[in-house]
Amino acid sequence: MSREGLLIVVSGPSGTGKGTVLDMLRKANENVRYSVSATTRQPREGEIDGQNYFFKTVDEFKSMIEKNELVEWVQYCNNYYGTPKKYIDDSKASGIDIILEIEVEGAINIKKMYPDSVLIFILPPSFEELQRRIEGRGTEKPEVIAQRMEKARREFLEVDKYDYVVINNNVGLAVEDINSIIRSEKLRYSRNTDIRTQLGV
Numbered sequence: 001m002s003r004e005g006l007l008i009v010v011s012g013p014s015g016t017g018k019g020t021v022l023d024m025l026r027k028a029n030e031n032v033r034y035s036v037s038a039t040t041r042q043p044r045e046g047e048i049d050g051q052n053y054f055f056k057t058v059d060e061f062k063s064m065i066e067k068n069e070l071v072e073w074v075q076y077c078n079n080y081y082g083t084p085k086k087y088i089d090d091s092k093a094s095g096i097d098i099i100l101e102i103e104v105e106g107a108i109n110i111k112k113m114y115p116d117s118v119l120i121f122i123l124p125p126s127f128e129e130l131q132r133r134i135e136g137r138g139t140e141k142p143e144v145i146a147q148r149m150e151k152a153r154r155e156f157l158e159v160d161k162y163d164y165v166v167i168n169n170n171v172g173l174a175v176e177d178i179n180s181i182i183r184s185e186k187l188r189y190s191r192n193t194d195i196r197t198q199l200g201v
Contacts, residue, residue, distance in 0.1 A: 003186055005031070005092040007114050008178075009100045009107045012122035013152035015134040017168045018101060021122060024175045025099075029182070032097045036087055038064065041079040054084060071113060072106045088114075097182060104158045111161075118185050120178065121162040125169040127152070 012018045026032050038054040040061050049055050056064070061080045064070050073082030083100060091098045100110065107119055124130035130152060134145050159165060164181050168174040185191065 003095060003191060005094065005096040005098060006182060006185055007088060007092060007098050007100065007110075007117040008032075008182070009102060009110050009117055009119045010122060011102060011104050011107045011119070011155070011162070012168075013124075013130060013155050014148050015130050015152070016122045016124050017133075017171060017174075018122050020171055021166075021168055021174045021178070022099060022101060024171055025178055028175055029097075029179055031095070032099060032182075033091065035083055035091075035098050035100045037081055038070070038073075038084050039079060039081045041081075054087075056080075071100075071110055072102065104155050104161075108158070108161055116191070118164070118181065119162040120164045120166055120181065121159050122174070123156075123159070123165055123167045125167060127156075 010018060010022060022034075026034070036050065036052070036054060038056050038061060040056055040058050041053075043049065043053070043055050047053065058080065061073075061082070064082065064084070065073060069085055070082040071085050071088060073080060075081075088098055088100075100107075102110070111117055111119055124133065127149075131145070131149055134140070134148055140148070166174050166177045166181075189195075
């Protein structure tokens with residue numbers, strides 16, 4: 001049976017290892033792809049339009065905002081970044097599972113726009129372990145670490161708005177957990193309402 005792809009929205013504080021988990025997930029599941037964002041920044045060497053980003057002029061991007069063609073967007077360092085709705089819709093229609101790695105506020109807004117999206121929050125084994133990981137990077141000053149930890153505390157309070165939580169104590173197991181979520185979601189009756197027709201009953 002052919003099924004529509006899933007929109008999988010992943011959040012979690014800095015230091016939980018989201019990027020590593022999602023990179024391994026894509027290698028383990030060829031049907032999973034990152035959403036391709038639109039941006040007004042200039043392409044870097046080797047970047048391909050439509051693959052790394054959809055490169056837009058400022059006017060083109062503002063037109064997309066006015067036409068409600070973006071699921072979400074932000075302005076950062078004098079450039080615009082956003083998620084084109086068409087890319088998500090086309091990918092889902094073709095059966096591709098799309099991953100959006102996004103912060104809590106954006107995830108909650110996307111759930112309103114796509115009620116059938118799957119929200120996953122990646123947690124560290126403990127708050128202390130999260131702090132140890134961030135400090136272990138050795139790249140940030142103590143005041144920046146304190147800000148990240150305070151932000152993490154606020155984000156943890158929003159976990160109940162998510163459909164699933166995955167604890168990243170082991171990257172391989174976290175990937176297995178997410179793949180299990182994907183398989184389970186695709187078996188929901190609400191995603192297979194035409195099953196009786198397909199079975200001829």
